[in-house]
Structure formats: C-alpha cells, structure tokens
Amino acid sequence: MVKENRVVLRNHGELDPLKIDEYIARDGYNALKKAFNMGQDDVIEEVKASKLRGRGGAGFSCGLKWLFTKQVEADQKYVVCNADEGEPGTYKDRMIMQYDPHTLIEGMAICGYAVGADKGYIYCRGEYPYILDILNTAIGQAAEKGLLGDFSIEVRYGAGAYVCGEETALLASLEGKRGEPSCKPPYPTVEGVWKKPTVVNNVETFASVPSIINKGAEWYSSIGDPDYPGTKILTLSGDVNNTTFFEVPTDTTLREVIFGLGGGMKDGKAFKAAQVGGNSGAFVPESLLDTPIAFDSMESISATLGSGAVFVLDETRDIVDVSCRVAGFFVHESCGKCAPCRIGTTRIHEIIERIGQGRGNAADLVLLKDLGSVMAGSCLCGLGQAAPVPILSVLKHFAEDYDAAIARAGEVC
C-alpha cells in the first residue's frame, strides 16, 4: 500500500500559519541560517546535487537555473515565485501558501542569498485574495525577526489570466503590462523582470528547498524516481472516492494514486480515463496506469506530470463533452498574441463542439490531428503548444468515443 511522504507539506495542519514561532519551533529558518553559513556556490551545488527539478510543469533543474542567474554580472537580480497556479484541478500551491507560508518564504530567501538577489516577488493569482494577508503577515514576521538578512519580498496579484503562469508572461504582468508571453531566449535567468536576471520558480519548488538544505542533497535525491527525485503534491478530482491532496514520492504509479490513496472509483463504477497535469495534460487510459508519475515516465507515454492535478473520469462520462470543455478553456485563455494559438484553439473547440452536436464527420478527426501538430510546432508559448495535447491523447486512446459520436451524426442525416 502506497504511503504519503510529506516533505513540502511536513507542517501541514501542525502549526498556525500566522505564528512564526510555531514554524521556528519545527526547525523553521534553520535551513536559511545554515545557507548563510555556506558559500553561495555551495548552496547552489547542494540544490543541484539534490536533482530537484521544477514543480511548475517544465521540470528544469532548479540548481542549474540558480547557477545561470548567479553567473550573470548585474547590479540587481530578482527572485520571483510563480504562484499563478491556473491549471484546472490544481490547488497545491494554495495549500502551501495558506497553511505554511514560511516554508515558501524560507525557500525564496535561500535562493536570494545563493544567486545574489535582495528582492523577491510572489506573483499570486488574483483568485486567491484570502491569501494576501497570510503571506504579508508571514513576510512581516520574518523580516521583523531579522531572519531574511537583506532579502525582502513583495506580494503582487494577478487578475485572472492563465497565461500569466507562463514565466515571460508573468514577468510582463509583474511590470504592470498585458500578460503576453515573449520569445525565449533571452531566458529570465539572464534577462527577466525589468531586464534584470531573474530566477522564476514554482511555489512547490521553493518550498522543497529548506528540507534539502537541512537534510542534504543525498537524502533528497534518494526519494522516489532517480531522475526526478523527491515528492510531488497531487490534487485529485473527479470520480474517485478521496478527492483531496496527497504528497507522494515521484516513483508512485498513477494506479497507486487513484486506487490506493484515491480510494478507488466512486460508486463502484469502472475507470475510464484520468487527465493528469491539468487542462493541458493528456488523458491516460487504464492500460497505462502503471506508469510512475515522474516527469520522464509520464513523457514516455506522451503525457505530462504538469501541475500534479489528477482528474478521474468513470465509464459513464462523455469524453467528447469533456474534451470539448477542455478545448473551450484554451479559447478563453489564449492571449491572442500569436495567430496559431488564437485561431487554432478556436477551431479545435469549434470542431469538437460540432462533433458533440452530432454534426461531425470523419474528416474532422484528420483536421484535428493536423491542426494539433501545426500548433505544437508553431505556437509562441507553451499554452498553444500544449493545447492540442489533451485532444490528441483522447483521439489516440479513446478514438471509439469520437467514432461513435460521428456515427451518430450519420444516423441524424
């Protein structure tokens, strides 16, 4: 039986988030003190050796990212926490910020010290207004106790734009502009907010750091999958019994998540599909459930771990309807800057809607696949590139559902 391993969420429910002393009593800010006594390069080396990879979806080495920013000569550098958490079905970053904000603050301060940045921003999605006070109170308490050294943190709010989770769009929004992504390179590590070197990491990534510094890289890298070690917080929704959050080692399989921790399917119905990683993630069929959640294992089945959302559907769910809604999300969230995404997301949605309404034909499926491959190769940012992923996965694993919808159209005519 698979068990949780709470590294990031080690304090969850154990302390009052508004009382810094309770965090300190649980070993809080020891990692930061320890880091201050290590060389900057040693801190980065430790994080690199832990093999911690980004928890925001792209899976890039955290230590390497820090190293890139450290290496740039600049009068000012920034640390930015990506708390835009917009993938449907995801609320892990909220759990961290709402119930243990100091873990995040400590992780950011360690990063600031390591890369030589004295200013940090938490870019929090506008949908979490109730977290503002918690974060500001926690930051204020840490500063008042002089724990952060010369590092300061400011909380900024988004205003409802999924694309602002993309790092270049996030930085544009931080500068008070429309949150439109830009071409990389230059990467934020070298040229980020206000053109200064900027580390952008996800909340969960930063929140993993204090434990790594405290317990060492070796300890961390021995947890879970060797190439994507550590733990990952998953949030379950849909037709499972326990629709809640779990933190598990990264070698845990989807089957263990859904049928172990998730308590299996609701009302004794059969499993049909799980969309993993949020709205931009692939739908995984039963035959692939023994895949571990680790980044590369998921990639090997053309899926993504993404944000760690696991949205489970039972046998009674209408896959065409669900994928239509998934496609609709991207129509709403495409920023419109590049044509392949602006038009492609609209067309994908239109075609699926048509099929769902019994007005589709076999040529539509070819069109969807073509459009998907064009978008994957030509869209400016990850939003448009990933938008076809769930649709293509459904066409691959659940083709019979689409065929049936199209056959129904034949009967109508």
Place this chain on the structure above:
Amino acid sequence: MGGDCLHIVLQNPKSMVACTCFGLRMGDILRLMVLNLKSIYNIQRGGVLVEYKKLVDDYTSMPGGLIEAFHAIQNEHGYLPEAAINEAAEAFKISAAEAYGVATFYSMFSVKPRGKYVIRICRSAPCHVEGAQEVIAALEQELGICMGGTSNDGLFSLEFTECVGQCQERPVITINGEPYAGVTPGDVPGILNEIRNK
C-alpha cells in the same frame, strides 16, 4: 468606443460624420453625449475624479504598479470606470490605449459596471462534470438574469470563471472572491438570501 467618439466629437463637431461612418448612428452619438456629459457632471460633482487619482497615486511609486492600482479602483468601485483608467494612464505616464489594453486583458477586471456582488461560476472540466451547469441554471432562474448579466436591483452579477483552485469539492462558485465549494442547485436560494441579508 463611446467615450473615444465623444472626445472626438466634442473637439470637432464635424467628426460626427466620421463617427457615423464607423457605424454609429447620429442618435447613438447624441445619446452617448448626453450619457457622458451626465456622468462627467456627476463625477465632478462627487469629486470622484479626485478620488480615482488618490487611489492611483498610492501605486505610482511601485514599479509596475498599474495592475495593483486597478485592483484598488475595482475594489472600491466594483469596476474600472473609463475616467479612472484615463486617470491611471496619466499617472503612470502611458497612453490611455495602453492602460485600456491592460484593463481589458485580465478577466477579473471589468470596464463595465457590475452588481455589488459578483458571482463567478467555475466551468473548468472538474466542476463542469459535477454539475456546474445546473448551478448556473439555478442562479439564472433565482436572479432572473442570464450569465453575464446584472440583476435589476444592482445587487448581483453572474460571470463565468475558469478554475479558482478550490477543487477539493465541486462545483465551485465565488462571491466577491470568497469561495463556496461543493455547491448544489438547492443551495443557491440560501446563499443568495444570506448575501441579501448582509
């Protein structure tokens, strides 16, 4: 559009002809002028312009503070009035078009007046499959308005949203940002009454 036209028309009455070319009928323009003059009168009488400026000024020293300023205006007024956007543009030394571009980019900002309580219903897939549509139907029926509309008493507006990160119980709605998770159609009258009695 209406406001922009008005500025042009006020500066140069002949441009009315140009505006009609854009598809605005003469009657529309006159109506807009009356509406705008009325609101300008109200604004100056109530000192609202001064108030916008005060709200904005708190953020001009903050690098990239425009979005924070918009949050502050919207928290106070429920939406971003055109005059406030112009005021912000001036304070942040950017064009009105640029400020308007920011205001309309983000789905939480509205450039149109809304009800005192903005109810947003999550329609992302996890909420969608668990009855978001039925909750929408109940809200629409109870308030006698459609999604996107505002109730006659000016109390409630209904808007769609994508996931608000409260997916532990679905479907989810938010009222002025406060989440209500696991809402059923049967809960709707009670929730609305609770707000009405506030």
